[in-house]
Amino acid sequence: MHGSGIPIWFFIGVMLFIYGLLILGYGLDELATGLYPAGVQLAQLHTPIWWGALLLLIGVIYLAKFRPRRSTK
Numbered sequence: 001m002h003g004s005g006i007p008i009w010f011f012i013g014v015m016l017f018i019y020g021l022l023i024l025g026y027g028l029d030e031l032a033t034g035l036y037p038a039g040v041q042l043a044q045l046h047t048p049i050w051w052g053a054l055l056l057l058i059g060v061i062y063l064a065k066f067r068p069r070r071s072t073k
Helices: 008-033 047-065
Strands: none
Touching: 008 047
16 A cells, blocks of 8 residues: 555654744743843753754745645546
């Protein structure tokens, strides 16, 4: 049954995309308000923005590469 259905990698891409959006949104909010959780070292690096953007990019790549295609039968 190869080639039938939706590849699991498409759903992984959806998950990475959603997580990336959430983490990036949190990081941008953190940057805009200037409020960081107490005791965070190196907060000036804005890691949620970098990780959110990376997850978003990987999710977009997975979504493009593994998107379901219509059957040509």
